[in-house]
Amino acid sequence: MSEAPLDLVIVGAGFSGLAMAIRADRAGFPRFAVLEKADRIGGTWRDNTYPGAASDVPAHLYSLSFAPRSDWSRLFPRQGEIQAYLEALVAEHGLADRLRLRTTVLGAAYDEASCLWRVETDRGVVSARVLVGAVGALHAPARPALPGLDDFAGPCFHTAAWDHGCDLRGQRVGVIGTGASAVQIVPEIAGHAAHLTLFQRSPAWILPRHDRSYGPVAKTLLGIGPLRRLYRAGLFWRREMLALLGFTRVSRLTAGGESLARAHLKRAIPDSDLRRRLTPSYRLGCKRVLLSDDFYPALTRPDVSLVTEAIRAVTPHGIVTADGAAHALDVLILATGFSPSGSFDRLVLTGRDGRTLAQAWCAGADAFHGIAMAGFPNLFLLLGPNTGLGHNSVLAMVEAQVAHVLGCLRWLQKNPGRAVEVRAQAQSEFRASVDARLADSIWARGGCGSWYLDGKGRNRTLWPGTATAYRRGARRLRRRDYAMVGPG
Numbered sequence: 001m002s003e004a005p006l007d008l009v010i011v012g013a014g015f016s017g018l019a020m021a022i023r024a025d026r027a028g029f030p031r032f033a034v035l036e037k038a039d040r041i042g043g044t045w046r047d048n049t050y051p052g053a054a055s056d057v058p059a060h061l062y063s064l065s066f067a068p069r070s071d072w073s074r075l076f077p078r079q080g081e082i083q084a085y086l087e088a089l090v091a092e093h094g095l096a097d098r099l100r101l102r103t104t105v106l107g108a109a110y111d112e113a114s115c116l117w118r119v120e121t122d123r124g125v126v127s128a129r130v131l132v133g134a135v136g137a138l139h140a141p142a143r144p145a146l147p148g149l150d151d152f153a154g155p156c157f158h159t160a161a162w163d164h165g166c167d168l169r170g171q172r173v174g175v176i177g178t179g180a181s182a183v184q185i186v187p188e189i190a191g192h193a194a195h196l197t198l199f200q201r202s203p204a205w206i207l208p209r210h211d212r213s214y215g216p217v218a219k220t221l222l223g224i225g226p227l228r229r230l231y232r233a234g235l236f237w238r239r240e241m242l243a244l245l246g247f248t249r250v251s252r253l254t255a256g257g258e259s260l261a262r263a264h265l266k267r268a269i270p271d272s273d274l275r276r277r278l279t280p281s282y283r284l285g286c287k288r289v290l291l292s293d294d295f296y297p298a299l300t301r302p303d304v305s306l307v308t309e310a311i312r313a314v315t316p317h318g319i320v321t322a323d324g325a326a327h328a329l330d331v332l333i334l335a336t337g338f339s340p341s342g343s344f345d346r347l348v349l350t351g352r353d354g355r356t357l358a359q360a361w362c363a364g365a366d367a368f369h370g371i372a373m374a375g376f377p378n379l380f381l382l383l384g385p386n387t388g389l390g391h392n393s394v395l396a397m398v399e400a401q402v403a404h405v406l407g408c409l410r411w412l413q414k415n416p417g418r419a420v421e422v423r424a425q426a427q428s429e430f431r432a433s434v435d436a437r438l439a440d441s442i443w444a445r446g447g448c449g450s451w452y453l454d455g456k457g458r459n460r461t462l463w464p465g466t467a468t469a470y471r472r473g474a475r476r477l478r479r480r481d482y483a484m485v486g487p488g
Contacts, residue, residue: 005116008032008409009128011105011347014043016382016398017134018086019064022093023402029409032128034095035121037104041090043136045082050162050181051188053079056209056291060228061235061393067093068232070223074213076291107348110377113487115419117378129412129419130378132405133347137383137394137461138338140346142451144176146314153316156332159185168193172328174319176311177335178204180290185335186304187294196304197327199311199319202448203277205261205284209291239392240466248391248464249442250283258284268296277308286446288390337451344381351376352421365460368427368481369474371401377419377485378412380405386434387470388452388462396467400475407477411484418486426481437464 007029010017013036021034040046055062059072062082067089073081090096100123108119108131117131141158143149149156155166159181173193175182178200190196214222222228261284269275278296280287299306309321318329344365349357352375360366360375367373370387371380380401387397408420435458438444443452443459452461463470 005127006031008130009119010034010132010134012134013041014136018089019398020132020402021095027406034099035103035105036101039102042083042086045079047160050159050185052184057393058235060232071219076211109350115487132380134382140339142337142339144336148314151316152314152332154330158334170194171330173331174329175333175335179337182335183290183292183295187298190298190301190304199307203280204290205280206290206292207261208264209293242391250445254283282448283446285442286448287450364454366431368422368430371404372422374422374424374427377421385460386463392467400471403475404477418484420482421485422482
């Protein structure tokens with residue numbers, strides 16, 4: 001891989017990477033490449049093919065505003081339909097010749113003399129003026145540190161690496177975890193397994209999903225641009241209200257949401273003891289709020305058991321819990337989620353003065369609007385620290401970040417041979433404002449620990465406000481927040 005320096009290199013071909021590629025091409029920056037380690041595009045939706053995998057954001061909101069689709073089959077699309085949408089984006093926007101599949105990025109270093117990034121891959125080195133990390137916030141599976149897990153004799157796999165060759169019919173299946181993936185998987189495999197045992201560390205707040213299919217009339221109406229945009233805006237603002245009504249901080253309305261969730265639980269679970277074990281002890285919103293209409297009914301089946309005792313150890317043929325009970329299993333499924341910073345942590349990035357990203361983040365992941373970092377000129381992250389959303393479509397954040405990067409690209413276009421770097425003061429002021437809002441957030445005061453928090457107990461994952469507020473601050477580049485720097 002030897003060529004003249006590109007304008008832009010994008011690492012990752014999921015939603016955010018493709019959004020960046022499409023917008024860069026439309027803005028007049030066609031000299032770019034998208035590096036993807038897998039043999040297909042898709043990111044999360046390529047990898048997560050477990051039974052029941054689907055979006056928990058409505059299709060017309062979980063799609064790019066500048067690349068809409070009118071014929072979604074249902075309100076909450078399944079994995080295959082989302083993957084097909086992403087593949088169609090590549091074809092419709094002519095990105096195939098800019099994709100470099102089966103290309104693993106080993107590291108990247110900023111060359112101060114030339115103001116270029118040298119990106120080392122397993123296929124050689126590629127140079128570019130701007131480097132964009134679009135590796136996804138939830139990419140690295142979290143494997144639980146359970147004694148004996150490696151000694152389990154039967155099939156054992158994470159939901160993000162589903163073993164489709166494993167026939168669950170007639171098997172005693174164990175599922176560890178009751179988060180977003182487990183809530184989708186359990187209803188799908190219950191009834192196929194001889195017996196399903198679900199191991200729960202803490203229950204989740206679950207609200208009704210109310211999924212439905214779109215009929216011919218709805219699809220025709222949504223094919224009319226103004227109506228589709230109006231419908232999308234309605235979906236967006238309904239979810240924005242959730243942030244204002246208690247999803248980001250404890251308020252009187254938080255209790256209202258909890259009442260709705262308890263009523264949903266009571267309607268589905270007649271057994272009072274099972275309801276008690278499925279009722280969270282923390283406030284709604286402190287952990288990810290889930291949507292499901294069929295998870296609770298699945299737990300009432302005679303061939304499904306809920307175990308709430310802590311796991312003491314995994315044995316070759318099952319699990320032993322803290323009460324000494326042995327649960328015999330043939331198959332073990334890890335529905336244990338992802339490391340939220342694992343994707344960026346695995347990129348070996350070296351910025352100005354030889355400082356690495358790991359060194360810059362030794363006290364915690366930190367970036368200006370989750371996008372740019374002092375000491376790393378012409379490097380931008382998509383879905384970086386504190387840009388996740390718990391109440392709305394994260395693509396609203398992605399599109400604002402892409403617009404921010406485009407502002408930098410246009411500025412660089414007028415200054416050949418130079419680089420832009422966020423000012424340390426702008427970054428520290430942004431961090432201070434986010435930390436101040438997080439101090440009074442639901443994640444700090446809601447009475448739970450979650451994967452949103454880093455090893456020091458600080459939330460480096462979610463944005464503590466509305467998507468509208470983030471877009472207002474991040475979408476437009478303010479040049480006073482950056483410095484234009486030259487070689488050396």
